[in-house]
Amino acid sequence: MGGLFGVVSRDSCVQTLFYGTDYHSHLGTEHGGMAVYGAKGFYNTIHGISQAQFKSRFVDDYKKMEGHSGIGAIDDDSPQPLIFRSKFGIYAVVATGLIANKNELVAELLNEGASFTEMAGGGVNNAEIVAYLINRGDNIVEGIASMRGIIEGSICVLVLTPEGIYAARDKVGRFPLALGRSKDPARKSHVVATEASSFENLGYELARFLGPGEIVLLSDDGVRQLKPEGNQKKICSFLWIYTGSPSSVYDGISVEHTRERCGRYLAKRDSVEADFVAGVPDSGVGHAVGYAMESGIPYRRPLVKYTPGYGRSYTPPTQEIRDLVATMKLVAVREVINGNRMIICDDSIVRGTQLKNLTVKKLWDNGAREIHIRPACPPLMFPCIYASSTRTTAELACRKAMRALEGRDLDEPSDYLDPSSAKHAKMVDWIRRDLNVTTLKYLEIEDMIAAIGLPSDQLCLHCWLGK
Numbered sequence: 001m002g003g004l005f006g007v008v009s010r011d012s013c014v015q016t017l018f019y020g021t022d023y024h025s026h027l028g029t030e031h032g033g034m035a036v037y038g039a040k041g042f043y044n045t046i047h048g049i050s051q052a053q054f055k056s057r058f059v060d061d062y063k064k065m066e067g068h069s070g071i072g073a074i075d076d077d078s079p080q081p082l083i084f085r086s087k088f089g090i091y092a093v094v095a096t097g098l099i100a101n102k103n104e105l106v107a108e109l110l111n112e113g114a115s116f117t118e119m120a121g122g123g124v125n126n127a128e129i130v131a132y133l134i135n136r137g138d139n140i141v142e143g144i145a146s147m148r149g150i151i152e153g154s155i156c157v158l159v160l161t162p163e164g165i166y167a168a169r170d171k172v173g174r175f176p177l178a179l180g181r182s183k184d185p186a187r188k189s190h191v192v193a194t195e196a197s198s199f200e201n202l203g204y205e206l207a208r209f210l211g212p213g214e215i216v217l218l219s220d221d222g223v224r225q226l227k228p229e230g231n232q233k234k235i236c237s238f239l240w241i242y243t244g245s246p247s248s249v250y251d252g253i254s255v256e257h258t259r260e261r262c263g264r265y266l267a268k269r270d271s272v273e274a275d276f277v278a279g280v281p282d283s284g285v286g287h288a289v290g291y292a293m294e295s296g297i298p299y300r301r302p303l304v305k306y307t308p309g310y311g312r313s314y315t316p317p318t319q320e321i322r323d324l325v326a327t328m329k330l331v332a333v334r335e336v337i338n339g340n341r342m343i344i345c346d347d348s349i350v351r352g353t354q355l356k357n358l359t360v361k362k363l364w365d366n367g368a369r370e371i372h373i374r375p376a377c378p379p380l381m382f383p384c385i386y387a388s389s390t391r392t393t394a395e396l397a398c399r400k401a402m403r404a405l406e407g408r409d410l411d412e413p414s415d416y417l418d419p420s421s422a423k424h425a426k427m428v429d430w431i432r433r434d435l436n437v438t439t440l441k442y443l444e445i446e447d448m449i450a451a452i453g454l455p456s457d458q459l460c461l462h463c464w465l466g467k
Contacts, residue, residue, distance in 0.1 A: 001027050001028065001076075001097075001175065001243055001387045002022070002024075002027055002028050002073060002074055002075035002077070002096030002097070002194075003021075003024025003027035003028065003073070003074045003075075003096065003172065003193070003194035003195060004071070004072070004073055004074060004094055004096055004156060004158050004191045004192070004193065004194050004350060005017065005020040005021045005023070005024060005071070005072045005073075005191070005192070005193045005194070005198060006069075006070065006071040006158045006160070006165045006167060006191065006193070006218065007020060007069065007070055007165075007189065007190070007191045007192075008068070008069040008164050008165055008189065008190050008191075008218045008219060008220065009068050009069070009182075009187065009188070009189035009190075010068060010187070010188045010189065010220055011068065011070050011187070011189075012066070012067070012068065013036065013067055013069055013070050013189070014036060014062055014065045014066065014067060014070065015062070015102060016189070016191070016202050016203075017034055017036065017062070017065075017071075017072055017414065018034065018055075018058060018059075018062040019077060019198075019201075019202060020072065020191060020198050020202055021034055021054065021058075021072030021073070022054045022055050022058075022076065022191060023107060023193075023195060023197065023198035023201075023245075024072075024073075024074045024193070024194055024195055024198065025049075025053065025054045025074055026245055027074050027194065027195075027243070028049075028074040028075050028076045028281050029049065029050055029076060030048065030049065030050050030075065030076040030077075031046065031047075031048060031049065031073075031074070031075050031076070031077075031078065031079040031080065032046070032047055032049045032054045032057065032058065032072070032073070032074050032075075033045060033046035033047070033072060033073055033079060033080050033081050033094070034049075034058065034061070034062065034065070034070060034071070034081065034457075035070060035071055035072075035081035035092035035094075035160055036065050036066065036067030036069065036160075037067050037068070037069050037070065037092070037160055037161075037162060038066045038068055038069075039066070040066060041065065041090070042083050042090055042092055042160075043065055043066075044081050044082070044083055044092055045058065045061040045065070046079045046080065046081070048076070048079075048136070058253075069160060069164060069165060069218075070160065071092060071093075071094050071095035071158045071160045072094070072257075073096060073158075074386050075094075075096050075126075075171065076124040076305075077098075078095075078119070078125040078127055079119065079125065080093070080094045080095070080125065080126075080127040081094045081127065081160070082125065082127045082128060082131065082389035084131045084135075086131070086134075086135050087135060087137065088135070088140055088143075088161070088460065089161065089162070090121060090161075091159050091160060091161045092142070092159070092160040093130060093131050093134070093157065093158070093159050093160070094127060094128050094155055094157070094158050094336045095126050095127050095130040095155050095156070095157045095158075096126075096154075096155070096156055096175070096194070097126075097153060097154040097155040097156055097170060097175060097386065097387060098154060098384075098386050098387050099126055099129060099151050099152070099153050099155065099210065100152040100153035100383070100385055100386075101150075101151065101152040101153070101155040102124065102126075102129065104126050104149070104299060105129055105133070105151070106129065109129070109132050109133075110226060120188055121206050125246070126155070127219075127448065130147060130151075130155060131156060133146070133147035133150055133151070134147050134159070136156075137162070138194075140148060140159055140161070140166055141166065141226045141227060141380040144157060144159070144166065144168045144215055144227075144247075145213075145215065145227060146387040148168070148170065148171045148213065149171070150439065153385065153386055154170040154172075154174040154175060154387065155170055155384040155433060156168065156169055156177055156194070158176050158192065163217070163219055163220030164217050164220070165192065165214070165217070165218040165219075166215060166216075166217055166219050166226070167179075167192045167210065167216050167217075167218060168210075168213075168214070168215040168216075168227075168317070169210040169211065169212060169213065169214055169229075170213070171212060171213040171230060171232075172212050172213070172230070172232050172233060172234040172387050172460075173210075173211065173212030173213070173229075173233045173234065173251075173385070174234055174235060174236050174237050174460055175194065175197075175235075175239070175386075176194055176196075176209060176210075176235070176250045176251065177192055177193070177194060177205045177209070177235065178193055178194075178195075178196035178199075178206060178207075178208075178209050178210070178249075179191070179192055179206075179208055179209070179216070179218075179223055180192070180196070180199040180204035180205060180206055180207055180209065181204060181205060181207045181223075182203060182204055182376050183203050183205050184203065187203075188220060188222075189204075190207075190218045190223055191204050191218075191390040192210075192216075192218060194245070195245055195248045196209075196250075197245050197247040197248035197249070198250055198251050200466040203323070204454065206249070207223070209250070209251050209252070209433075210229070211228070211229020211230070211233075212229050212233045212234075213227070213229055213230035214227060214228060214229040214230075215227035216237055220350055226412050233251075234458065234459065234460040235250065235251060235454070235456040235458065235459060236386065236387070236459075236460045236461060237377075237448065237449075237452060237459045237460060237461055237463075238348075238377075238384075238463065239255070240253065240255050240258040240451075240452050241259070241260070241262065241283075241347050241348060241376055241377045241448070242257075242283045242347035242348055242377075244284070246259070246283075246285075246286055249398045251454070253452060253453055253454065254411030255286075256286050258286075258334060258451050258452050258453070259283075259285075259286030259287045259289075259290060259347075259376065259451075260286055260287075260289055260290030260293065261290060261450075261451035261453075262286075262287050262290060262376040262377075262443055262447070262448065262451040263288055263289060263290025263292070263293070263294065263345055263376065264289035264290045264291065264293065264294040264451075265435040265443060265444075265447035265448075265450065265451055266287070266290075266291050266345065266374045266376065266441070266447075267290070267291045267294035268294060268444050269441070269444070269447070270291075270295070270343075270374070270441060272343065272372050272441075273341065274297055274340075274341040274342055274343045274370070274372060275296065275297075275298075275340040275341045275342065275369075276298050276300040276302075276336075276340060276342055276343070277291050277292040277295060277297050277298070277299050277300070277342070277343045277345065278299070278300055278301060278302050278303065278342055278343070278344055278345070279344070279345045279346070280303065280330075280344060280345070280346040280347075280355075280359055281303060281305035281330065282377070283347040283405070284344070284345045284346040284347055287345040287346070287347065287374075287376040287443075288343075288344075288345035291343065291345055291374065297343065300336055300342075301333065301336065302332065302333055302336045302337045302340075302342060302363060302366075302368075303330050303331070303332055303333070303359065303362065303363075304330070304331050304333060305330060305331075306329055306330075306331055308310070312413075330358065330359065330362065332362040332363065332365070332366045334366040334367065336365040337363055337367055337368050338366060338367030338368075339367055339369055340368065340369055341368075341369050341370035341438075342363070342370065342371060342372065343370060343372045343374055344359070344363070344371060344372065344374065345374045345375075346359075346373065346374070346375050346376065347375070347376050347377065348375050348376065348377045348380060349373075349375050349379070349380070349397050349431065349435075349442075350380055350395075350396065350397065351395050351396065351397055352397035352400075352435060355373070355435060356435045356436065358408070360373075360435055360437055362437060364436070370438040371438050372437065372438050372439045372440075373432075373435065373436045373439070373440045373441075374440075374442075374443075375440075375442050375443065376443050376448075377442070377443055377445075377448050377464070378419070378442050378443060378444060378445045378448065378464045379397070379398040379416075379428070379431075379464070380396050380397075380398065380463050380464065381396065381398055381399070381413055381416070381417065381463070381464055381465070381466060382396075382462055382463055382464070382466045383395075383463075384394065384462065384463055385462065386460065386462070390431075392408070393409075397434075398413075398416070398427055398431065399413070399432050400434075401427045401428075401430040401431050401434070402416060404430060405423075405426055405427065405430060413466075417464075417465065419442070419444050419445075428440055428442065445461070445464055446466075449461075
């Protein structure tokens, strides 16, 4: 997915930018970067973070940076921020999300005479595409607005200029942008971020969330709206289920509270007997806490996460790296596992390979008596077309089950969507047997929507419904 952070201050912004960007490290594993503007002009720095944490890669850089405004990004697709000299002057830009029609846009821009810097491994940087499209406008605001109309997918943008930071949420608010202000009014400092939870420890408080399609300018004078929000919202439901930090809030709804409510709904529809409830660290923990509160079954920790040096196993771009991270970061506690029946809450089952080979196997190998898996969302039926989380239909666990049951790939899985249907039950049982667990029961989509607390027409449910 990726995350953005920006700050405008009358004094040095560099330390705030460094730590604020770092607070988005859970949203990506490949690239990190920062850009500042100050008395000496623009300066940017970009590093790969696949083999090192953001802080360790940038700690020397940030100490050399000088400026009163800056932007940063964590992204799995494109190294950024990039600095451009344009008809609007010099600016730096960061853009996270997914450009679904990237190839078509690159061909169109090349035909117009554009040229692109080749990234390592091939491909074109999303920030370059965004900048070219912005430059088509009569000004930066109109350029951003027209760019969002051309791009298929979802893009949030920060543009750093001498006058401040232009911040733009994607047109239907699929991913968040939050505005914060300094708790000390004398500082006259403002921030914008994907994760509102990045504000508190840096001395800022949440002011509000940008609306879908809204564009604002952060400057020394405060925050000024340049384009109002649109009338359609489709925020990603997976933010609350998995992607977001437990400490964060999206459009006023707490991630941790949502996960607890998911766990409660799982427990309400369940009757299995067990010795304890556990969550797959870290994103399954909140769901398990809610399950334990509702069921009265005690919460325990049969698996603990060794945090230093290991990121999230869902976000790396290759299965080999995902498996390695998942293998190394989770450590089994045999004394808790041996001889016990356990309910294991996880945020989701995407491919199923890590849960099967690197979690369930560890539990059986350490003497588990029964393993009951409870994912906190329905079966994922479709790959995401708005972020780079799931890549193909074929890799999804439920599609593998359908292929095995039907003897072919299905273009339309409508017969399997209804959780009360016989085909759905067969699909779930196939996945259960493939995972080698005692029972498997998913959260139903109505319960997931209720746990989030927004109307269904304001949520993106594409991963489950295909629309």
